[in-house]
Amino acid sequence: MRSSRLPSNLEPNALTRTLGEIRRRGGKIIDLTESNPTRVGLSYPPDLLAPLADVSGLTYDPQPLGLWPARAAVAADFRRRGIAISADRVAITASTSEAYGWLFKLWCDPGDTVLVPRPSYPLFEHLARLESIVAAPYDLEYHGSWRIDFVSLSKALGPRVRAILVVSPNNPTGSFLHRDDLSALAAICQERRCALIGDEVFADYPIDPSPAATSVLGQADVLTASLGGLSKSAGLPQVKLGWIGFGGPGAEVDEAIANYEIVADTYLSVSTPAQLAAPVLIERGAVVREQIRPRVTANLATLRERARAFPSIDVLPVEGGWSAVLQIPAIVSEEALALDLLTNDGVLVHPGYFFDFAREAFVVVSLLVEPSAFVVAIDRLLTRATREVPA
Numbered sequence: 323m324r325s326s327r328l329p330s331n332l333e334p335n336a337l338t339r340t341l342g343e344i345r346r347r348g349g350k351i352i353d354l355t356e357s358n359p360t361r362v363g364l365s366y367p368p369d370l371l372a373p374l375a376d377v378s379g380l381t382y383d384p385q386p387l388g389l390w391p392a393r394a395a396v397a398a399d400f401r402r403r404g405i406a407i408s409a410d411r412v413a414i415t416a417s418t419s420e421a422y423g424w425l426f427k428l429w430c431d432p433g434d435t436v437l438v439p440r441p442s443y444p445l446f447e448h449l450a451r452l453e454s455i456v457a458a459p460y461d462l463e464y465h466g467s468w469r470i471d472f473v474s475l476s477k478a479l480g481p482r483v484r485a486i487l488v489v490s491p492n493n494p495t496g497s498f499l500h501r502d503d504l505s506a507l508a509a510i511c512q513e514r515r516c517a518l519i520g521d522e523v524f525a526d527y528p529i530d531p532s533p534a535a536t537s538v539l540g541q542a543d544v545l546t547a548s549l550g551g552l553s554k555s556a557g558l559p560q561v562k563l564g565w566i567g568f569g570g571p572g573a574e575v576d577e578a579i580a581n582y583e584i585v586a587d588t589y590l591s592v593s594t595p596a597q598l599a600a601p602v603l604i605e606r607g608a609v610v611r612e613q614i615r616p617r618v619t620a621n622l623a624t625l626r627e628r629a630r631a632f633p634s635i636d637v638l639p640v641e642g643g644w645s646a647v648l649q650i651p652a653i654v655s656e657e658a659l660a661l662d663l664l665t666n667d668g669v670l671v672h673p674g675y676f677f678d679f680a681r682e683a684f685v686v687v688s689l690l691v692e693p694s695a696f697v698v699a700i701d702r703l704l705t706r707a708t709r710e711v712p713a
């Protein structure tokens with residue numbers, strides 16, 4: 323008994339198997355894929371989650387779009403980022419992943435397509451499949467910076483495309499959506515009558531010199547949804563609080579929100595304590611954000627400095643987010659390198675194919691990792707990746 327929405331093969335891949343064996347033996351590794359901010363030695367104020375115990379949480383007031391103070395706090399947070407939105411265009415979700423699922427239910431029928439960037443975050447394929455829709459990739463191309471390849475996007479633009487997704491800054495390329503690319507996407511969405519969904523979960527993490535962040539909500543003529551959440555903006559993935567800001571022409575937004583309400587009312591998934599705490603958590607979460615920013619910047623500087631001694635390795639520019647991409651000599655496959663590094667050096671990295679890079683050989687590292695472990699692991703990675711490079 324298995325729905326075809328689920329993967330047919332549940333076998334773990336070689337990297338996961340090897341990691342499991344090392345862990346079973348009690349072996350220690352340095353995890354350069356760690357993207358969980360609660361596990362990287364940041365200092366969380368012990369009472370940060372105290373607002374979850376607010377006594378008003380003893381009363382249940384089911385609101386499909388979320389409790390008003392939470393929606394108003396999210397609208398204020400958009401304003402902090404320079405984006406004007408009224409609270410009645412905000413919906414509260416349990417996570418960004420859930421937001422994707424609900425937008426797909428809202429705008430797509432089974433068999434419809436959404437366009438997703440490549441390389442990008444690997445969850446899209448699963449999120450789409452679970453809604454019985456297709457995630458068709460369009461390419462991002464690297465020419466000193468990452469830009470949308472509009473030829474590949476046009477090829478993917480079939481009759482059943484209902485939405486185009488952008489991730490800005492993108493995970494893992496760290497690239498912000500270029501203003502010109504955003505305008506071109508908006509024009510396509512307007513012409514094809516499809517929605518533009520912007521994953522802006524990392525928008526709070528620009529790295530200098532970064533282009534000014536562009537939100538899909540700035541496009542007044544097209545139906546848009548901007549996604550964010552406490553997971554990244556306040557380093558609090560365990561609270562399970564995300565949001566959607568809707569934008570575009572008034573009548574289309576009103577219709578989208580009215581229909582969205584039906585989806586949200588069916589599940590009512592966001593906990594009342596999390597919603598009541600939202601205004602304080604969004605504000606106080608800045609203490610975590612303000613630790614993540616220098617952590618990411620310092621690790622990136624370390625990576626660049628250590629990589630200078632390895633001319634065959636290129637650390638690609640990072641405009642924002644929590645990860646960096648290294649282009650490495652394609653002497654062995656990405657998978658062989660990752661396995662070798664894990665088995666012999668005790669360092670776990672994500673091979674580029676995990677994010678669907680168009681070709682080999684790339685490695686992705688998390689910049690969140692505790693700095694003293696980060697530098698050790700980076701030195702091992704650089705040495706291992708260049709071991710067979712002819713002198």
Ligand SMILES: Cc1ncc(COP(=O)(O)O)c(C=O)c1O
Binds near residue numbers: 417418489521550552
């Ligand atoms: C680009 C991107 N979007 C969304 C998410 C999921 O966020 P949430 O925890 O809100 O589901 C992640 C998590 O890593 C991500 O990298």
